[in-house]
Amino acid sequence: MTDGPGSTPDVPSGWAAEQPPPYGGAAGSWASPGGPGGSAGPPPSGPPQSAYPPAPHAPAPGGPYAYRPPDAPRPGIIPLRPLALGDILDGTIKLIRSNPKATLGLSAIVAAITAIPTAVGQAFSFGSLGELLSDPYAADAVSGPLAGGTSQLIGGLVGYVMTFVGTTILTGILTRVLGRAVFGGRITVGEAWRLARSRVPALFGLVLLQGLILLLPLLALVAVFVSLAAAGAFDGTANTTAGAAVVVGLLFFLAYIPYLLFFYTRLSLAAPAVVLEGRGVTDAMTRSWRLVKGDSWRVLGILLLTSLLAAIISSVLAVPFAFSGTLIGMLSGGTAAGTIVAAILLAVGQVLASMITYPFQAGVAGLLYADRRMRAEAFDLVLQTAAARNQSQGWVHAGIDDLWHPGYGAGPGSAPYHGAPPYGPYGPYGPQA
Template identity: 55%
Template sequence: MSDGHGPPPETPSGWSAEQPPPYSAPQASPWTAPGAPQQTPYGQPSAQPYGEPLQQHQPLGPGPQTPYPPYPHPQPGYGYAPPQPALRPGIIPLRPLGLGDILDGTIKLIRSNPKAVLGLSAVAALLAAVPLAVGQAFVLDTMSGSLTDPESMATTSGQLTGVAAQYGGTLVSYVVQFVVVTLLTGVLTRILGRAVFGGNLSAGEAWRLVKGRVPALFGVVGLMAVIMVVPLVVIVLLIVVVAMNVPSDGVGLILALAFLFMIAYLGYYLFFTTRFAFASPIVVLEGRGAIDAMRRSWHLVTGDFWRVLGILLLTSLLVGLVAGVLSVPFTLAGTLFGMLSGGSVVSTVVSAVLIAAGGTLASMLTYPFQAGVAGLLYADRRMRSEAFDLVLQTAAIEQQRQGWVHASADELWHPSNSARP
C-alpha cells in the first residue's frame, strides 16, 4: 500500500509517467511508416493488424493534434503568401480601379488640397452663376411688377424686357461657363496628376503648367460643341419642315416624330460624350493636340465603353442630386423674395445674390467632382489597357526612396512610358 509519498509508479517500458519529457514516456508520432504497427502512448502495440493501411482520423482542430500538415487555419499552408496590398502614395491605389476607388479618390483629391481645388472651383462657379442670377432676378422683378400692374406685361416693351433678361442672362452664363469650366478642368487635372503620387500643387503652380495647353483645351471643347450642336440643329429643322407640311390635325404625328428624334439624339449625345470623355485629361497630362487627344480618348474607351458610360452616368446623377440639395433652398428663397417684395431695386439685388449663392455653392463641389472622376477614370483605363500601373508603381517606389515628390512625376503620364503600348 502506498501512503501517497512513495515513488511514482513505473510504466511497463520503464519510463516515469508523471514527469515531463525527456523523463516521461515518449509521445506517439503522428507519422507512421507504411506497414508498421501503431504504438500506444505507453509503447503497447495497437490492435490494428500488421500491414493494413492506417485509418485516417479527422483533424482535432488547429495545432499539433492535427495528424497531417498543413494545419488548418489560423496557420496557412506551407508556401502560402498573402497578396501584398497595392502601393498607395497618394489619392488612389496604384492598380486598376473600381468604382469605389474612383469616388474615394475624387473625395481625397478635394480634401488633400482644398485651398486650390475648392478656391478655383468657387471662382469659376461664381463667374458662371452671376449672369444667370442677374437675368433671373430681372425676370422675377418683371413678374412682380405684373402682379401689381397686369397691364404692364401686356405691352410689347414689357414682354421684350422679360425675354431679354431671361435668355440674355442664360446665354452670357453659358459663354462664361464655357470658358471658366474649360480652364478649371485643365488646372484640376494637373493637380490630380500630381496628387496620385501624394504631391500637392498650388493654384499658381498648376496654372503655370497648364497655360500652354489652353488652346488645345478650347479646341477640344469647341469640337465637342460642334459635334453636339450640329445634329440638334438638323433635328429642329426637320421638325419645322415636317410641321409646315402636315395639316393642322397632324399635331400628334409631329409630337411623336419630335419624341423619336430626341430619343435618337440622347443616344447620340451619350455615345460621343463617352467616347471623348478623356480628351481634356489627355490634352493636359499627355500634351497632345485637340484632334489627337480625341482620337486617343476614342481608343482608350474602346473595349470598356459600357463601364465608362455607367460610371459617367452615375457621376452625373450624384452631381445632380448634390447640386439640387445645395442650390434649391437658395433659389427658392430668392424666387419668393423677388416675386413678393414689390419689385424694388433692393429686392432685385437680394434675389440675385441668393440665386448666385446657391449656384456657386452647388457648382463649387460639382465641378471638381466631375473633373476628378474623369481624370481617375482615364488613369484606370490606362492601367487596364496599357499596364500603366506598373509604371506608376516603379515611379512611386523611387519617389519613396528619395523621400519627396518632384516635378518629374508629371512626365510619367506621357504615353511613351506605358508598359504595354
C-alpha cells in the same frame, strides 16, 4: 503540382515562411550530423516528407496557409492598381480635401464669375413676374414679363459663354492638380496654371468639336423642322405632314439618346489626354476612343452615376438659395433692393453648387483616365516604380508629371517614347546614365 518523386512542389510565395522547420530541427537546419545545425542524431526513417503541406485548391481567406497578394502602394489619393468605383469616388474626395485652394477655391472663383449674369437675369425676370402678380391690370402688365424674360435669356446666354470659358480653363488646372496628387504631391494654383496654360487652346478646340459631334444630329433635325415650317407644312390643324413630322421627330429623338451616350462615353477621356499627355484635339479624341473601347458600359455607368451625384449635391446646396431668391424677387414687386437681394441669393446658391460639382466631375474623369491606362497598358507598374523612387528620395519631384506621357505604358495606345530618358534629360533624381 509535382513532376515526380523528389521534386519540389509549386507553392505560392509567402507560404514557406509559415511552415515549421523540417524534421523538427531548428530553422535552416536538417538536424543531421554535419548539417547546418550541427546537431547529432539519426536521420528520420522512411521516405522523405515534403517540407510543405499540399496546396489547397481554394485557400480560405484568413486561413493559416491562405495566400494574400501584397497591397498596392498608395502614396497619394488612389492605390496604384486598377481602380474600383469606390476607389474613384474616394480618390476624388481626397483630391478635394488635400488641395482645397486649388480645387474648391479656384472653382468658387470661376463659379462666382460665371454665375453673376445668370443670377441677374433671373432676378429681373422674377421681379417682372412679381409686378404682374401684384397688379395684373397695369399698363405694362404684359411688357414687364416680356422684358424680364428677355433679360433672363440674355443673362443665360452670357453666363453660358462665360461658363464654357471658365470650366474649360478650370478643367486643365484641376487635371494638373490630379496628376500630381496621384503620387502624393501638392501643387499650387500658380504652378498648375503655368503647366496647363499651353494646353488651354487645345482644350477649347476639344470642347467645341465634342459639342459639335454631340449636337450635330439635333441641329440637323431643328434645321429640317424650320425648313418645313417656312414651307408652310404645319399650316392647318389636320395637316398629315405635320403629324408625320411629329412622329419622325419623336423617333429621331429616341434614336438620338443612344447616339449621345455612345459618343459622350467614347470621348470622355479626351480632356485628360490633352492636358497630361500634351496631345492635339483629334489625337486626344482618338486616344480616348481607344482607352474606353472594351469597357464602355462600365465607363458609361460611372459617368452617369457621377452626373446623378453631382445633380443631387447641386440641388441640395442650391435649392434653398434659389427658393429664397425667387420668393424675394416675386414679393418685392420689382424694386431695386429686392432685385439685388434676389440676385445675390441666386448667385450664392449657384456658387456653392458649382464649387463642389466642378472639381468632383473633373476628378472622376481624371481618375477614370488613370484607371483605363492601368487596365489597358499596365500603367500601374510604371506608377508603382515611380512611387518607390519617390519614397526612397523622400519627396515628390515636379518631373513626375512627365510619367503621364503616353510612352510610359505597354498597351496598343502607347508607343514607346524615344528621345528622352525617364523624367526628362536630367530627371528628378540626378542626371540619367
